[in-house]
Amino acid sequence: xxSILVVDDDPTVAEVVTGYLERxxxxxxxxxxxxxxxxxxxxxxxDLVVLDLMLPGMDGLEVCRRLxxxxxxxxxxxxxxxxxxxxxxxxGLEVGADDxxxxxxxxxxxxxxxxSVLRRGGVAAGGRRPGPELAAAxxxxxxxxRRAVKDGRELSLTLREFDLLAHLMRHPGEAIGRERLMQDxxxxxxxxxxxxxxxxxRLRGKIEDDPAQPKLIQTVWGVGYRFDAxxxx
Numbered sequence: 001x002x003s004i005l006v007v008d009d010d011p012t013v014a015e016v017v018t019g020y021l022e023r024x025x026x027x028x029x030x031x032x033x034x035x036x037x038x039x040x041x042x043x044x045x046x047d048l049v050v051l052d053l054m055l056p057g058m059d060g061l062e063v064c065r066r067l068x069x070x071x072x073x074x075x076x077x078x079x080x081x082x083x084x085x086x087x088x089x090x091x092g093l094e095v096g097a098d099d100x101x102x103x104x105x106x107x108x109x110x111x112x113x114x115x116s117v118l119r120r121g122g123v124a125a126g127g128r129r130p131g132p133e134l135a136a137a138x139x140x141x142x143x144x145x146r147r148a149v150k151d152g153r154e155l156s157l158t159l160r161e162f163d164l165l166a167h168l169m170r171h172p173g174e175a176i177g178r179e180r181l182m183q184d185x186x187x188x189x190x191x192x193x194x195x196x197x198x199x200x201x202r203l204r205g206k207i208e209d210d211p212a213q214p215k216l217i218q219t220v221w222g223v224g225y226r227f228d229a230x231x232x233x
Contacts, residue, residue, distance in 0.1 A: 034058030
């Protein structure tokens with residue numbers, strides 16, 4: 001049984017979300033604020049965190065930053081945003097959220113998002129085989145271990161960053177549109193394409209020698225992105 005940590009200061013929302021997740025077969029812990037969420041995440045190491053953006057005191061952005069900077073950098077996070085503002089969504093993605101759901105939302109939709117994120121991370125049962133090791137441009141990805149190394153240095157990639165890089169490396173030299181990336185990496189048939197843009201920007205910051213002048217992940221204007229491995233790489 002996989003464990004989920006639900007972080008929301010609204011007891012009604014937390015109770016409804018918890019009920020739906022438990023009926024879907026998950027074990028659920030709840031936290032009403034940031035410090036409690038960090039203590040539970042560190043002590044119990046849930047498989048995924050459902051995190052409200054608007055929390056008293058320490059907001060969800062800071063909680064996500066601390067999770068990413070602490071001992072659980074790879075723990076999947078789905079951010080709940082109270083507003084449909086693009087800025088809120090982008091901020092959540094910028095600090096490392098793997099996915100987001102905008103309030104008001106259908107609890108059933110949230111359960112599907114949780115299952116999708118876990119499946120993509122190889123946590124949920126019935127997922128595809130992770131595939132062989134990938135290597136290019138000094139980068140080595142081990143999908144089975146969810147481990148990424150560049151030039152001997154381990155990369156701290158979130159769930160979606162790892163999947164995005166793996167997908168690009170499996171299709172070197174191919175221009176891939178953002179819509180296709182959203183379908184293949186996120187499993188979404190539609191959604192906010194800025195999600196892809198933000199993740200590409202974060203990924204460049206971790207694998208490029210100069211993210212301002214990327215050599216590995218190239219922008220193909222009017223199409224999307226292309227992974228270019230150097231000659232002999």
